[in-house]
Amino acid sequence: MTFGILTDFNNGALRCRPWVRRRIASLLAIICILLTGCQWSRHSPSIEFTSVPLAEAGNPNKLTAIRGLAIGAQPDQRIVLYARSQATWWVQPFANQPFTKIQADSTWESQTHPGVEYAALLVGPEFRPPVTTNALPSQGVIASAVTEGTPPVWRRWWFLLACVLAGLFGVFAFHRFRLNQMADKLTIRFEERLAERMRVAQILHDTLLQGVISASMQLHVAVDQLPVSSPALDPLHRVLESMRQVVEEGRNTLRGLRSPMDSVHELEKSLARIPQELNIDEHIGFRVCVKGPALPLQSTICADLYSIGREALIHVFRQSRARDVKMELRYTASEFRLLVRHDGRAPELPSGLTGMRERAERIGARLKVRSRLVGGTEIELRVPNYVAFESPVSDRASGWFAGFQRRRMKLPEPNGNRERDI
């Protein structure tokens, strides 16, 4: 019939354009292939497993259900099941009951002893299955299917994945717990120190400052009573001016003790002012540069960072004979780093840095001094992010994630050469 239609086409009985003819021919060819396939599938029975027991070592005392489908089987055909234990296939469920009947809906169900692999053979009525065999029979077998036993729960991929995820979560949770614990310890320590500062401030206020103010008042009165021509007037005025300065400095010190975080955002500027405060030789080169996005620092450690930086600079300016000093404040997602690099000599006595080291340890930071044959000496202070920055630990992305975010948001890299003027 097919050829007839094609012949008609060729003879021009149906007059169509060439591309239409080609389309129809293709369609007919596809229909033919599908029809042939259906015929073939009708004549090729197959077996499937729908439920397979666990893969286990052979056990003659244990029976488990095994189920499947036999598609296209003839009514007189049956299933023979085998389970493999080590190298031997054993007929299932029993040597004297080797056959499993196929139901009208093409399903089959039986029982089997455990094995690592299972096989189902579709056989004719004349087939005589061996009780044990090292190789599955093929003579007289119409169709066969072999499958591995279902792996136990602990060997399934999703269980293993869940274990890995749980492990990762556990590590993360422990890490968070430790960070929180450390943050809590630091907070307590900071609060203790704050209380101590308040106590010192109170004592200074109640004793020294009030006393000097009172003395100054009384001296003022005494000076006012002196005759204008008195030679003591000038020196007394100088004393009064000194006392005024002492009171002012005392007030500033007290203000710093009472609210130690006033200089939170002044860290860089305060550090940059140190050479002037120390009257350092103007010929010594000194610059402070800030690298990375300036994340807000914890106000509680600003005073410590300033003190460590100041001590490092005092040490460098007074002992190292450096001619060029560079201070770098670097903000990264994982830490805050304060680096003092100079071309002078290394500290002769490492104990000279003990105060800085102790202060660093108190705030949970690390201090290192590196001396290089070329490139001078470096004093490095590294403060972990959960100590240095004010955002809660939980809110801060880890280093790689922050890096990823930075790339996504096209932010500059923290180790870029973005310097800020002080």
Next chain:
Amino acid sequence: MTDQTRIRILSVDDHPLLREGIAMVINSQPDMVLVCHASSGAEAIQRYREHQPDVTLMDLRLPDLSGIDALIAIRAEFPPARIIILTTFEGDVEIQRALEAGARGYLLKNMPPSELVNAIRHVHAGKKRVPPELAAQLAEHMSDDNLTAREVEVLKQVAGGNRNRDIAELLHISEETVKVHLKHIMDKLGANDRTQAIAIAVRRGIIQL
């Protein structure tokens, strides 16, 4: 000048040395006399009742109650009382509170004695006296949102080292409410964290540690 025509002054300060200094400054003035002194808020109220001075110099921090509370108590009993706050630190909120409570002047102890006696004369004449630098500081924060009483209460608890959960229990509010209060406090003070909020609050005289 007789005792009746001189300005009669009460000095309230818990530091004996400072009281001594103030006494010397006042007594050196021909138109002033120190009639008595007190070293606590309660004593100040008592002495005022006894002597009813023309001008009172009141320290802000006293051992029993604050200078502002003592001022309020005195003015409740004697509304025309002329009281000058004399303290070591300036905080715009404290100045504002003192002036709102009826203080006629606000002076710093480190000011030259001449400033102090001039201020006493001004106040005695019925005028008010706040030095220009303090007035400028007051003006700087004039437009700032004031903390509510509840927010000040929360901030005091934070300054006391309490955590959000503890504060919630102490003030009988939820932890979420504490967080909302803290957010408002930090917004109003322009602080980045709790510690900085405390620092600013202490400096501005919102809370005393």
